Amino acid sequence: MNDIFVFSMLPWASKLLHRSHMLSKYFAKNGMNVYHVEKVNSFNPLKLGRYELDRGQVSVLKIYGLPYFKGVSKWVFRANDRFINSALKAFLENENILKASAVLSTPHWSFSAGRVENFKNGIFYDISDDYIAFAGNAKWKRLLSEYEKHAVEISVKVFATALPLLGKTGGKGILIENGVDLDSFETAEKIEFETEGKVIGFIGGLYSWIDYELVLKVAKANKGDLIVLVGPTDSKDEMDRLSSLENVLYLGPVDKNEIQDYYASFDIGIIPFLPESEYPRLKTVNSNKVYQYLYFGYPVVSTRFKQVEKLRDTILVSDSHEQFLANIEVAKKEAGECGVDLESISW
Template sequence: MIVLGMHPYPWHDDQISDTMRSMTKAFSGVRPVFINPSVGFSRAQKENYALRFRWTSVEDEAVHVCTRPLETVPASFGLGKVKHRWTLRQLNGFIASILGEDWRRESLLYVSSGGIAQSYETAEALGAPLMALDILDDNLAFPGISPREKAMLEAFFAALLARSAVATVVSDYLYQKLANQQPEKIKLLPNGVDVRRYSYCPDYSKEIAELRGLERPLIGFVGAITSWIDLELLLKIADRMAKGTLVMAGPVVQEAISRDLFARLTDHPRVAFTGPVPPQRVPHFLHQFDVLLLPRNYAPHSLASDPLKLYEYMATGKPVLSTALPSALRFRDAIYVGQGHEEVIALLEKALFDWSPERSQKCRDAVAAMTWENRAKTLLEWVEAAAPARRLH
C-alpha cells in the first residue's frame, strides 16, 4: 500500500489530523509506504530539514515514511523545476528498493484530491497499474486558483479519475457532482474517526492551561481557521453572548480569511484564540468545552466537505452545534443544525441547556461504526472487487 500524503501534511505534522495519515495507520494486512508531500522551501527551512540529494525513509510503527530530496532548495531562478524533475526521476527506483522490483504486481497506489498536481505527478512517475483515488473535497472550487491553474488541475484530475480502479468521495454533494463522470467507479465513503480516542476518560476532566481563567460556558471550535470558516457568524455569536467565551483552537491560515473580520474577532472580549492544538491533545480540549461548534460557511468547497471534526465531536457525546452542511444534516436527529446565522444563535441556548443523555448516546451511536479501520477495509474490498485478480489483504 503506497500512500501519497495529503498536501501539505507530512507524516510528522502535529497541527492537524487528516484522512490520508489516519487511513495509513488503519490498513490491516498490508505493508504501508507513506510518501510525504512536498512541504516547500520555507517550511523545510523553518523545521531544519537536512539538505539531501536522494529520497530517504524511516520506519514508524511499521510504516515506511519517505521524504523527498532537495526540500531545502528554493523554487526561484528555475531551481524549482530542476528539483521537481530530480525528485520524480528517483521515485520509481526508491520504491523498488523498499518493496522489490516486482512491487507493481502486489501494490496499490492510494492518492487523494488534497494536492491534485502531486497526486497526478506521483502516479505518472510510478506508472502504478492499480490505483485508488480518495476525493476529500471539491478542491477545484477552492478560492485563489487562477483560470490557467484550474484548467491544468482539471486535466490532472480527469486523468487520475480515468486511471483509478476505484474513486471514493466523502460526501453526497461530491457524489452527485461526480457520479455521472465515472458511474462504475465512484463510490460514497464518508470520513472516519478514532472512536475510542474521543470517548470520555477521567483525564479529560483535568484543567487545560490554555483555557484557565476563561469565563464559562466555553463554546469551542478545534480545527484550521481558514476559508471555509464563517467568521461573520462567529462575531455574531460573540456579540450575543451575555457570558462565557468563544474559544477558537487551531492554526490560522491568514491568507485565506478576511483580515478585518479576523482582527475584530481577536479584539473581541468574548473570543479567545489558543493557537494550534496537537492532535493528541484535541480530545482533552473537546471534553473541556460546553458546546462543540462547527461554524462552516456555504462556499462550494465547504458544502462538499465531510469534516473530520464533526465525527470527532460526535464521538465525545458532548453537545454539537453545526451550520447546515449536507454532511451535518445527515445527523440532525442527534446534533443541532442551524440553517442561517439567527437559527444557529437560537440553537446555541438549546445546546447549552437542553442536551440530554439520550441525545448524547445518539451521537455516539451514529459514529460508532465509522472507524478508520472500517473505512480502510471497505476501500480495499472495493478495489479488490474492481480488480478481482489482485488480493491486497
C-alpha cells in the same frame, strides 16, 4: 506483508490532521506496510529528485521537489512529475518492492505515481475535497483538472467523502465518508478552562468559509461563557477583533496528537460556516469535526450545509444568525445525545 503507499496532502509531522494521516494509521493498524509519501519543497539542485526515509509503524518517505507556486507554471508540475517519479523508482528498487498499492490523496501525484510499474495491486484516488475549486487562478484550475482526470483514469476505484464528489469519479466511485479516530479519542483527557459558564468551542481551519460576524455575535450574546477557537487562520484582522473580547480564547493550531483533549473539553460544539450560497464548496464538505463533536456527546450547533442536513435530528441546524443564537440557548439546557453509530464511521 502488503506494501501500500499513501501519497499525502500534508506532511506526517503536520500539526493538522488530514484524511491521509487517518488512512496511513488505519492501514498500519490492519497489518500493512505503510509508506506515507510527502513532497518536501527545495531549491537545492542536489536534493531535487532524491528521497529520505524515516522508518516506523508508518514509514515516512520524503521526496524533494519544487513548490507548485499555485499553478503559475506548467513547467513546475512537469518537473515535479519527473523528480517524484525518479525518486519513487529508486526507492522501490533499493527496497526490492516489486508489487504494491497506492492511494493518491490529491491530484498532484497522478502522473508521477501513474508511471510506476510496481503499483500492480492497484492505484486508488481518494477525493476528500474539491481541489479544483481551491485553485485561485484559471491556469491552476486547468492544471488540476488535467491531473485529476488522469488520477481517475489510472485508478481501479475512486473514493469520495461526499455525494457531490462522486460526479468526479467517472463511474468508479465509492462513497467513504470521514470518521473518528477511536484509538486516539478513547484516551482523551479533559482540559479545565477557566470559566464559570459553558465552554463553547470550534476546532478547524479558520479561513474564508467561517462566518466571523456570527462568531462575534455568539461571543457578545454569551458573555458569561468562554468561546474557544482552535485552528490555523489566514484572517488576522478577524481573529484580532474576536480575540479582543474578554470571553474569546484563540489558541491557534494544536498538534493533531493532542487535539482529542480539546474536543473532549467543550460543553457545546459549534460549526459557524457561511451559507452555501456564499461559499458553494460547502456542498462537497464532509467534515471530521461533525463526528468528533458527536463522539463526546455534547450538543452541536451548526449553520446549514449539506453534510449536517442528514443529521438534523442530532445536530441543532440553523438557517440564520438569530436561529443559531437561539439554538445555543437550547444547547445550554440539554445534554447531547449522539444519534450516529460512531463505530460504523470510525477508522
